[in-house]
Amino acid sequence: QVRLVESGGGLVQPGGSLRLSCQFYGAAFDDYTIGWFRQAPGKKREKVLKITMKDNSRYEGDFVQGRFTISADNAKNTVFLQMNDLKPEDTAVYYCVADLNDFRLWVLQEYTYEGRGTQVTVSS
Secondary structure, three states, rough: OEEEEOOEEEOOOOOOOOOEEEEOOOHHHOEEEEEEEOOOOOOEEEEEEEOOOOOOOOEOOOOOOOEEEEEHHHHHHHEEEOOOOOOHHHEEEEEEEEEHHHHHHHOOOOOOOOOOOOOEEOOO
């Protein structure tokens, strides 16, 4: 059974940076696509970034525009979300998700596994 544990959220000032981590347990890490989604109060969940371990392909959500990047440490079964130039509108709960099917996760936005989320608050 896959388990995803996020960490690294917190309070940051506008313009600041945060790095979120997602520790993956319970299956072959290299078989999965790992993604970050976020949800702000009263808003729909939206996709942020994803990485497919098999081919290292990465895609970003429309709003990212290069401010965020995704990377992986295969030796530690961990995926990172580096967020720079944070804005108040980036305030949300950030969820790490995983699925064996890349298309299902990124295009259909359906996924088999999801972490509990980590709160990111951008405020002065």
